[in-house]
Amino acid sequence: MSKIYVIGIGPGAYDQMTGKAIRAMNESDAIIGYTVYVDLVKEYFPGKEFMTTPMKKEVDRCVLAFEEAKKGKTVSMICSGDAGVYGMAGLMYEVGVNYPETELEIIPGVTAATGGAAVLGAPLIHDFCLISLSDLLTPWEKIEARLLAAAQADFVVCLYNPSSKKRHDYLQKACDLMMKYKSPDTICGTVSNIAREGQEAHVMTLKELRDTQVDMFTTVFIGNSQTKEINNKMVTPRGYRNV
Template sequence: MLYVVGFGSGAGECMTGAAENALKESNVIIGYTTYTELVKPFFPDKEYLETGMRQETDRVRLALERSLTDRVALVCSGDPELYGMAALCYEYLDEFPDAEIKVVPGVTAAFSGGAVLGAPLTHDTAIISLSDLLTPMEKIERRLHCAAEGDFVIVLYNPSSRKRADHLKKACDIILKYRDPDTVCGYVQNIGREGENSHICTLAELREESVDMFTTVYIGNSETRIIAGKMITPRGYRR
């Protein structure tokens, strides 16, 4: 059995009961090194197999191969379907037709970070990654245009890195074509982990912010506002 497990934003309290049970039942835990280090304190007696960044295909094939003879958990932060390994495991089933896969959902950063900021995701939401490693930047920009024009609350994953330090600024410039500069925005760094930090600002201010790849960014829609110091998007019940 191969469990593809989302352990939430920071393991520990962010982990669902289903994720915890899957990890308990597994003899081998496989994952990106940063993620396995978050899980190890809670399951120290397991066998761990780790790979580095951008070795996703190697990691998935290793997990599928070991799952033919053992109970294996392939761990992902957040949810394994959202920018995780779930789909890739199914894509490689043609090489491992006897493998059995069970996807175990987790709480993605959009929701756990949203709870830190208040309740920004109460209405229609678009989640967009600014990483252009696997998706052409032209397609990412087109999605930003569509989400901004459609008045979605927008959540940005992978907003910046050393190689793409200006991606958040470019994204804000696109969204500013459709949104007021005073639109309520926010971001959360290291959600559920040591050093967690959050900040609420305007869209114009967000454009000038410096964030890293461990930051999740929230851009409100036309109705998002600040209530009691929190970022809130009303659903409309009081109307």
Template sequence: MLYVVGIGPGGLDMMTYQARAAIEEADVIVGYKTYTHLVKALVGDKPVLKTGMCKEIERCQAALEMAQSGKTVALISSGDSGIYGMAGLILEMVTKHSWHVEVKVIPGMTASIAAGSVLGAPLMHDFCHISLSDLLTPWEVIEKRIIVAAEADFVTCFYNPRSRGREGHLKQAFELMSPYKDPQTPVGIVKEAGRRKEAKWITTFGDMDFELVDMRTLVIVGNQSTYVEQGLMVTPRGYQL
């Protein structure tokens, strides 16, 4: 059995019972080293196979090999395993290469949900997720998605917004959105949502400080109805009050 587990944003209190049960049942844990550290309290003395960044295929290969040998394996992802996580890659490998492994995908709380709760209720109407990482997706494709999301007035959640190798991607995204966004549009910034060093800022599209953002940050850009009141970012659903 191979469990592909979404462990949530980081804090154990935001992990589902199903995710905890899968980790407890597993004979071995596999994951990116930062994520394995987040579940250390649940792992005990079980063997842990951890790798660094950009080793996703190797992690999945190892997890499948161990599961096929008869072990119960928990392959962990932060957030939800099916949103920028390991679920898709595992299922691609299983279906294309005929692995004889039973796979069960365990959902988890994704970063946008955790960050949204910290900010207030910015995701009450239609919204979308866009990753600004161009490691696997051409930047030209990402640009098109940013533009149409802004034109359609979606609340937009930016994953992987800024790193050492991509210092300017978030700024470029804002430049692409600027023809469709009022400068006073609220923007929420949440760093390390659900973790010990969680921090948040609420600003406006026109006053955005890109230096606050890193890879552990999620940025939520509101729509034309989003407002800020008493320190809370709210996107109305449309109820007549």
């Protein structure tokens, strides 16, 4: 039976990858992924066969991985962060229905929520949810409903894909929705280029976040009613007494 590893490479730096991810890529004949992510790992795995597809060609990328495995190769399909969090794991299982002879193994990685949280301090210590602001595959009406529900329930909210050239005002819209239930003074944070060159982190209020410029490489954290700033770090208490 042929095998494909579906690997979350974390932010992309070698020391941010798990040992299991590194071993799997070393064992692979071919490494396949989105062009940007393959470029992040190329230097660490010389001698491998690298194949890429651009954005919006995810299905083609999965088919390519299965077709290469069909030739007898061990293949690594890589994605940033964690393969099972807005990653390729689900699509690989869907496409894999047509390739029953190929075994899939999912290898987790550090997703932006946990990687960014470590930079900001400790924002995810209590209940939280992840919401992507990209409406490429999800209608904005559904995203809006999820934002409102999360705000009303006082979740800490971590936003992926907060902005792009076509969605330059989506973070503003999200903040306006949040402020229907959250105070404008709610502590928030942003981290861009997590664990990569040019990493930046900022702690601010929800009102200030609304007018902050972000991009697709930024992860946004919106606190709950108990989240506070401690020494310029974003901290959400778990609820321990006598602290």
